[in-house]
Amino acid sequence: MSEVAIAEPTTKKAPPIALAATKSELPKDGFAKERKQLDEGAAEIIWPDNLSKDSFHEFEYWLLGCLRRARRKAGLPPAQVQHEDQSEPSQDAERIPQKPR
Numbered sequence: 246m247s248e249v250a251i252a253e254p255t256t257k258k259a260p261p262i263a264l265a266a267t268k269s270e271l272p273k274d275g276f277a278k279e280r281k282q283l284d285e286g287a288a289e290i291i292w293p294d295n296l297s298k299d300s301f302h303e304f305e306y307w308l309l310g311c312l313r314r315a316r317r318k319a320g321l322p323p324a325q326v327q328h329e330d331q332s333e334p335s336q337d338a339e340r341i342p343q344k345p346r
Contacts, residue, residue: 276293
């Protein structure tokens, strides 16, 4: 009968796991930062502290676009758009401003 050698089990080391920072990094000078922890992960937004009125409106329009994309990805129906010439929106309608002019 031939000899049987018992091989030691090979153990592979798991790759290191990147841990999320527990402390939020501070924004650069002249910027503001907001962070919200959601079940799926953290949501962050950083913007300049000194926005002009025009820049604020562009920023608002861009953020609403981001929210519309997130709404679609979450499987939610589109929010109703309220035009400036309309009176009060219905109880369940969300107000979405129009693109700045």
